[in-house]
Amino acid sequence: MSASIVRRLDAGPADGHTSRTAGLMSGLRSMPLFRQVVPMEALVGWPIPARHNPGWDGRTAVYLKFPLYGYHRPQRRGEPTRLLPPFAMVTLNWANGAPVEFVDFRYSRPWPITAPPPVIGGFPHAAVRDLSAGDYLAARVRLAELYDGLFESLLNGPGFNDEAELADLLGRLLEPCLEPYYRTIAPRFAERFLGAEQE
Numbered sequence: 001m002s003a004s005i006v007r008r009l010d011a012g013p014a015d016g017h018t019s020r021t022a023g024l025m026s027g028l029r030s031m032p033l034f035r036q037v038v039p040m041e042a043l044v045g046w047p048i049p050a051r052h053n054p055g056w057d058g059r060t061a062v063y064l065k066f067p068l069y070g071y072h073r074p075q076r077r078g079e080p081t082r083l084l085p086p087f088a089m090v091t092l093n094w095a096n097g098a099p100v101e102f103v104d105f106r107y108s109r110p111w112p113i114t115a116p117p118p119v120i121g122g123f124p125h126a127a128v129r130d131l132s133a134g135d136y137l138a139a140r141v142r143l144a145e146l147y148d149g150l151f152e153s154l155l156n157g158p159g160f161n162d163e164a165e166l167a168d169l170l171g172r173l174l175e176p177c178l179e180p181y182y183r184t185i186a187p188r189f190a191e192r193f194l195g196a197e198q199e
Contacts, residue, residue, distance in 0.1 A: 022144040024097050033099050042068050048186040051154045062094040062155045080122030086181050094151050110184055121177025143169040167193045
């Protein structure tokens with residue numbers, strides 16, 4: 001699979017998305033907040049769920065926390081896209097898609113900061129390198145659909161029945177170099193869907 005697929009990832013899991021998660025991911029870039037504070041050379045990571053029960057109005061509220069990370073385009077054909085650590089996170093309300101929080105990791109510093117940011121890995125990674133672009137994008141569409149089910153179960157119940165499939169797809173599609181950052185940001189989510197941290 002060509003690293004040029006990164007250009008298409010800016011739009012979200014797939015063009016013509018049908019899932020709410022995919023729509024929120026692709027809509028991030030058109031938000032005034034995003035345009036004001038996020039560099040052009042940024043990608044949107046897979047969301048991390050958060051639930052407030054009760055929320056401020058007494059009802060359950062569910063949120064999507066999107067890590068944002070930088071990248072450098074390949075300098076030569078065949079080279080991977082070089083990925084940088086997450087530099088910020090945007091949180092949206094699941095019910096209405098409204099942004100509720102922006103956290104700049106360069107300020108809050110949840111991990112050591114170096115300048116310039118180091119290259120932490122590349123895309124495509126080993127788990128997806130042999131997929132065609134079509135198969136990779138189809139897997140992203142399916143993962144976004146599974147996220148829809150997870151968020152709906154957090155908001156309305158009952159339990160989430162597709163946990164194993166979501167964990168499998170997230171484990172394959174999430175770039176391994178980003179996993180430690182997800183574990184720092186959301187340790188319970190990471191342990192549930194990415195498994196126990198390897199020693």
